[in-house]
Amino acid sequence: MLDFTFHSPTFFEFGRNAEDQTGKLAKRFGAKKVMLHYGQQSVIKSGLLDRVEKSLHDEGIETVRLGGVVPNPEASKVYEGIELGRKENIDMIIGVGGGSAVDSAKAIAVGIPYDGDFWDFYDKGQRAEAALPVGCVLTLAATGTEGSDSTVITNVEDDRKKRGYGSHFMRPVFSVLNPELQFTLPPYQTACGIVDMIAHVLERYLSNTPDVELTDRMSEAVIKTIINQGRIAVKEPDNYEARAALLWGGMVAHNNLLGVGREQDWSSHQIEHELSAIYGVAHGAGLAVVFPAFMTFTLEHGLERYAQFAHRVFDVEADFMNPRAVAEEGIRRFKAFLTEIGMPTTFAELGAKEEDIPMLAKRVKFNTEDTLGFFQPLSRKDVEAIFRLAL
Amino acid sequence: MLDFTFHSPTFFEFGRNAEDQTGKLAKRFGAKKVMLHYGQQSVIKSGLLDRVEKSLHDEGIETVRLGGVVPNPEASKVYEGIELGRKENIDMIIGVGGGSAVDSAKAIAVGIPYDGDFWDFYDKGQRAEAALPVGCVLTLAATGTEGSDSTVITNVEDDRKKRGYGSHFMRPVFSVLNPELQFTLPPYQTACGIVDMIAHVLERYLSNTPDVELTDRMSEAVIKTIINQGRIAVKEPDNYEARAALLWGGMVAHNNLLGVGREQDWSSHQIEHELSAIYGVAHGAGLAVVFPAFMTFTLEHGLERYAQFAHRVFDVEADFMNPRAVAEEGIRRFKAFLTEIGMPTTFAELGAKEEDIPMLAKRVKFNTEDTLGFFQPLSRKDVEAIFRLAL
Numbered sequence: 001m002l003d004f005t006f007h008s009p010t011f012f013e014f015g016r017n018a019e020d021q022t023g024k025l026a027k028r029f030g031a032k033k034v035m036l037h038y039g040q041q042s043v044i045k046s047g048l049l050d051r052v053e054k055s056l057h058d059e060g061i062e063t064v065r066l067g068g069v070v071p072n073p074e075a076s077k078v079y080e081g082i083e084l085g086r087k088e089n090i091d092m093i094i095g096v097g098g099g100s101a102v103d104s105a106k107a108i109a110v111g112i113p114y115d116g117d118f119w120d121f122y123d124k125g126q127r128a129e130a131a132l133p134v135g136c137v138l139t140l141a142a143t144g145t146e147g148s149d150s151t152v153i154t155n156v157e158d159d160r161k162k163r164g165y166g167s168h169f170m171r172p173v174f175s176v177l178n179p180e181l182q183f184t185l186p187p188y189q190t191a192c193g194i195v196d197m198i199a200h201v202l203e204r205y206l207s208n209t210p211d212v213e214l215t216d217r218m219s220e221a222v223i224k225t226i227i228n229q230g231r232i233a234v235k236e237p238d239n240y241e242a243r244a245a246l247l248w249g250g251m252v253a254h255n256n257l258l259g260v261g262r263e264q265d266w267s268s269h270q271i272e273h274e275l276s277a278i279y280g281v282a283h284g285a286g287l288a289v290v291f292p293a294f295m296t297f298t299l300e301h302g303l304e305r306y307a308q309f310a311h312r313v314f315d316v317e318a319d320f321m322n323p324r325a326v327a328e329e330g331i332r333r334f335k336a337f338l339t340e341i342g343m344p345t346t347f348a349e350l351g352a353k354e355e356d357i358p359m360l361a362k363r364v365k366f367n368t369e370d371t372l373g374f375f376q377p378l379s380r381k382d383v384e385a386i387f388r389l390a391l
Numbered sequence: 392m393l394d395f396t397f398h399s400p401t402f403f404e405f406g407r408n409a410e411d412q413t414g415k416l417a418k419r420f421g422a423k424k425v426m427l428h429y430g431q432q433s434v435i436k437s438g439l440l441d442r443v444e445k446s447l448h449d450e451g452i453e454t455v456r457l458g459g460v461v462p463n464p465e466a467s468k469v470y471e472g473i474e475l476g477r478k479e480n481i482d483m484i485i486g487v488g489g490g491s492a493v494d495s496a497k498a499i500a501v502g503i504p505y506d507g508d509f510w511d512f513y514d515k516g517q518r519a520e521a522a523l524p525v526g527c528v529l530t531l532a533a534t535g536t537e538g539s540d541s542t543v544i545t546n547v548e549d550d551r552k553k554r555g556y557g558s559h560f561m562r563p564v565f566s567v568l569n570p571e572l573q574f575t576l577p578p579y580q581t582a583c584g585i586v587d588m589i590a591h592v593l594e595r596y597l598s599n600t601p602d603v604e605l606t607d608r609m610s611e612a613v614i615k616t617i618i619n620q621g622r623i624a625v626k627e628p629d630n631y632e633a634r635a636a637l638l639w640g641g642m643v644a645h646n647n648l649l650g651v652g653r654e655q656d657w658s659s660h661q662i663e664h665e666l667s668a669i670y671g672v673a674h675g676a677g678l679a680v681v682f683p684a685f686m687t688f689t690l691e692h693g694l695e696r697y698a699q700f701a702h703r704v705f706d707v708e709a710d711f712m713n714p715r716a717v718a719e720e721g722i723r724r725f726k727a728f729l730t731e732i733g734m735p736t737t738f739a740e741l742g743a744k745e746e747d748i749p750m751l752a753k754r755v756k757f758n759t760e761d762t763l764g765f766f767q768p769l770s771r772k773d774v775e776a777i778f779r780l781a782l
Contacts, residue, residue: 001632001635001639002406003405003407003409004403004405004406005402005403005405006403006405007400007401007402007403008399009400009402010398011396011398012395012397012398013396014394014395014396014397014651014652015392015395015652016394210632211632211635211636213616213636214620214639217612218612218643221605221608222605222609225604225605225608229605241392241602244602245602245604248392248605248651248652249605257643257648260405261405261639
């Protein structure tokens with residue numbers, strides 16, 4: 001096990017009508033004037049935004065609204081939020097919606113007290129030294145942003161670059177999680193969220209660090225539950241228990257409890273980012289295409305790990321005389337699960353094109369000049385090969 | 392799943408030489424003058440207390456020492472700490488040692504700003520409204536106090552009452568966890584810690600709440616790891632990886648991540664408290680005697696749950712034609728594990744006496760006038776029966 005620090009100070013309010021507690025939570029964390037940041041019409045139509053705003057007003061907290069965040073949230077909206085937040089002198093920002101609204105809120109929060117361009121954090125290696133406190137009212141279990149220190153922003157004006165940035169200043173001080181808010185989510189979006197959560201665990205699970213039994217087993221527990229409950233939620237959108245398991249599972253998958261003390265990979269996320277940046281596909285759908293291809297490509301390197309995954313998560317019978325067959329069967333069952341919940345697993349289904357592969361591989365952000373990821377460090381040629389396996 | 396809130400804001404510094412970070416952490420959380428609170432000679436002899444103190448002095452933080460905490464920490468020391476802390480005007484208290492030192496530190500922290508008698512919190516239902524910030528440098532993986540909001544104090548002057556109290560004000564702001572500090576722990580104390588950790592998970596696992604797959608599976612993952620790594624640590628006290636797994640596992644077992652959204656039992660803890668209060672045995676050793684007896688007594692009520700436990704934790708083959716046999720075999724294997732790591736499983740081994748049973752049962756603190764626990768609510772007669780099963 002590697003040395004680590006772990007700090008997950010977010011206060012979680014979980015359950016029915018949890019959003020009515022937003023005002024009390026904002027007050028507890030010192031807010032006097034809050035920006036409510038959200039996406040399109042859904043949180044207005046459902047009445048959620050009004051309920052959240054009312055609970056803030058009930059506590060004597062002023063509010064400013066800024067909507068219009070799009071999926072794969074964009075830098076232009078972040079700039080708009082920074083300007084508005086400074087002008088209105090807000091002291092907290094609450095994202096109301098899915099991961100996009102919350103990620104955009106986090107980027108605004110870190111941008112407001114910063115003298116330079118917030119994009120420095122995402123693309124220039126600048127480290128944040130402060131941020132406004134961020135709150136979260138989540139309507140989509142997927143990105144784990146409700147408990148994580150990380151975000152992803154796309155800068156259309158800067159060559160459509162899609163970049164991640166994380167800082168403990170950006171971790172929400174509170175997150176409001178009501179499973180009922182997800183009853184209206186269509187199966188496709190639900191499934192995209194499921195894949196994203198599983199991927200957050202897998203990026204940590206694919207590790208070369210020895211002696212990590214605790215996080216291995218907890219990771220397997222979380223993936224198995226997300227698969228079981230995900231199957232239900234896709235078929236029965238208003239199944240409270242399935243929605244609740246996914247909502248809490250998505251948080252646990254990404255607040256780094258499952259990643260402490262171990263090397264992590266994260267190359268599949270970097271590879272996928274180019275698919276959603278270029279073709280505008282949902283992140284989860286892109287991951288459904290990339291992950292099985294990545295697993296097949298790294299099978300030889302990770303044979304024992306994939307066999308363990310197959311046995312413990314997908315109940316493939318242990319066969320120590322033939323670990324490769326066990327591992328391959330696990331990947332096959334994982335792919336079958338993705339298909340079952342309606343996810344694409346090929347380039348064609350995404351609308352991605354074979355001839356774009358060299359361009360896509362070139363765009364992927366690497367950890368060093370020559371390599372991507374830490375499980376089996378990949379070259380540009382390897383990334384191309386993974387894209388080809390996804391054809 | 393039940394509605395819940397979850398807040399685990401402790402900053403964890405985990406790994407080799409982690410104690411050298413104590414000063415930086417205390418500074419980060421605002422300390423200017425710290426009380427170092429500890430037990431007997433071991434933290435002095437090992438040099439740990441000096442190293443911790445030096446790291447505080449290096450950050451310009453003043454220190455006051457108060458040692459002498461005993462296992463099953465006592466109210467008299469808490470009173471002493473409150474008086475000293477007020478006199479010295481400390482603004483943080485750091486427990487250095489095992490669960491006893493940290494629990495005592497937490498009780499002092501909550502007692503200092505309180506006008507009345509701190510024992511009101513433990514025995515009179517009073518709720519705390521403030522506490523000094525608490526830090527923790529842990530030398531024994533067991534009680535989970537490093538990440539929990541709870542404590543147990545024994546009041547020798549008040550009929551040897553052993554009482555628990557929890558408040559979010561008492562949760563450590565930081566905890567320093569270095570597995571190496573546990574290399575000198577003898578097998579018996581290590582084993583007591585192992586039982587305590589497993590019990591913390593089991594008290595939550597024994598629940599009637601339906602639809603808790605996520606916490607069920609994570610709990611099974613944690614218990615299984617503690618068993619596997621516990622076997623190693625008892626045999627090889629300086630096995631870093633086994634110590635590390637236990638140290639982090641003990642935190643996860645008790646910061647309530649595994650208890651959210653579900654009813655919890657906690658009757659075995661209440662029953663055990665009387666054994667350690669009356670006979671002065673280690674809490675873990677008492678739990679090793681109580682838990683199998685409790686399981687046997689509640690077998691009928693919890694047949695499916697015990698069968699699941701047997702299958703998933705102890706690899707008993709699933710046999711749906713005979714779940715009772717599966718459940719019983721699980722309890723048998725659990726007991727065999729306790730014996731293997733050197734724990735007592737009978738009254739006699741503890742030095743407890745059959746003729747004391749009515750007195751012990753009468754002393755146990757009940758949730759209501761008539762019942763104890765929430766899994767299978769117990770009467771006084773039931774508690775007596777459980778003690779008899781432990782003979």
